[in-house]
Amino acid sequence: MTPSARLDSMAWDSRRILARLQSFLGLVVIFILAILISPKTGAGERIFLEAGNLTDILRQAAEIGVMALGMTLVILSAGIDLSVGSTLALAATITAMVLTRWNPDSGAGTRIFVAMLAALAACAAVGALNGALIVSLRIQPFIVTLATMIGIRGLARRLTDNTNIDLGFGHDAASTFARVGSGKTLVVTIFAALSIMTGIVLTRTVFGRRVKAVGDNERAAFYAGLPIGRTRIWVYLLCGLLSGVAGILHAAQNHQGNPNAGISYELDAIAAVVIGGTSLSGGSGSITGTVVGTLITGILTNILRLNNVDSNTELILKAVIIIAAVWIQQIRISPLARRKT
């Protein structure tokens, strides 16, 4: 190694550490900003910093966050999944339907378990179908999942006859599910646990490496003998499954299975992923980034709403944040990427 190469390599290392820190920079900036513009209580305390509010943010972000975990895997594999919002609605309606319309003699626990299992199975099947169509028919992921986005929405509406399935306010299995499943601690714990699990799968398993390899350079992955098709199918299956989890949380928190739930959630999930620095062209990105991206949008939404900012202004500001965040990511990534190749 020549001296200059060694210097380069040192610079590269320090830059990598910087890059790591930089992914949190956006989060820190928005956090400080939120503290500064937070409205205050009568006693002069900043509402934003109240423990209740901070946990509200985690809980509000959890649904999109869980979906974004699956979306990260998909995008890392150089794909996209537009069907997650519809899949969420399917999970919510199936859970609610099983809970309210299936009346066996078994206890509430069994019924809740079966309802969730049915929803998750259906969503995993949707994901697997996405993957299988992409792999076997060689149609672009955008088109396949656009089609399933439409089709699954239709299915959810058909199953429910266009009505909301209400979980009620009683003491039966459906109400118990809603009461327990909407608990803040539970929702946040599920989000955290799934984030850690997905992170481990991505960084510590062969499967995770394959996901990135397929997304980074499919041809190289092919010559390396990696099972590209199988990896893809699993990625979409997991994405469907995670959307199913989000759908179950959605049903519990809103006390209903609504076939129109989750419209445009796919875009929120994609936004969280790209704000977190995952490249839409695949191969590079992380779960940490996605969690950060989810929290950035979560905090932004929270602070704007605490201040009662007009909802149209909220949308405009969100657009600005997405562009700004991705731009910051690019400044960081491009010199590294050039060096790598």
Added chain:
Amino acid sequence: MINQVTRRSALASLGVTLGSCGAKKATDAKQSFVAFSQCNNAEPYRAAQNELVTRICARSPDLRLSISDGQQDTSKQIAQIETLILQKPDLLIVAPNERAPLTAVMGKAMAAGIKTICLERDIVEPNYDTYIACDNHAIGKMAGEFIVEQLKTRYGKARGKIVELKGLLGVEAQINRHAGAHEVFDQYPDIKVVHEAVADWLQSKGRERMVEILRAQPQIDVVYGHNDPMAVGAYLAAQEIGREKQTIFVGVDGLGGPAGGIKKVMDGVLAATFYYPLAVDKAMEIGNRMLRERGFKPDKKYVLSSEIITKANAADMYQKLTF
């Protein structure tokens, strides 16, 4: 997509028909074709309309009903009506997706000599035989008056803090349910709408928006939702942090069935909801007369009145409006 919803009820075999059934043979000889152009089946309110109109038509064996779904797409609904015009229905009921764009095609139906009823949402030119109207402004006013009464009972005078959850901005129902209520609130300087949030008619958004509102507002006397699901969503958020008892939740729509607002009044979640008429029953009443009574000329407009639903009449209304 056009769903052929042809139903003959068991009543038919008993020889019972709606309307003037003096000429029994006429019922067998000719079926009247009723076409209902629905703007979007995927809304619970419209699903309830479809259910009700199907039931009403099923009672008359001489009526054949077909419902087409515009899927919230104006150009789709226009194309569907154009197809219907070629089929020459005896009665055309249109629930327009949008006011202006549907005006011309309804004019075409009229020009083709089709008896046309405009349902619930007005169009720009009066291209219809009759218009069955629901008055959202009046509903907003009724809700406002109810809320003021509640505040007077609570504080002995008209004062208090209100949170308003709005429907999708720019929609007529949102505009008038807001304007009607504010017309009342504005008369009382001590009644303050402390937070207005847009929740797009959705229970999930109502809940989401309420989470922050509860943090920002330590005292909320009333939540006024432009529809029931948003008010219920707000209740869920308040319940989560144990504040649902301090606040009165008021909604609009009053649909039947387990997911509807009436059930929520019975459950004690909503203090009141205001019935937004399904309107198809009135449309069929007038439509039947147009089909059967020679020389009957309907009024140009029928305005349907709302009704307040509280615990006192909720059970009755539930029975009436649950299909």
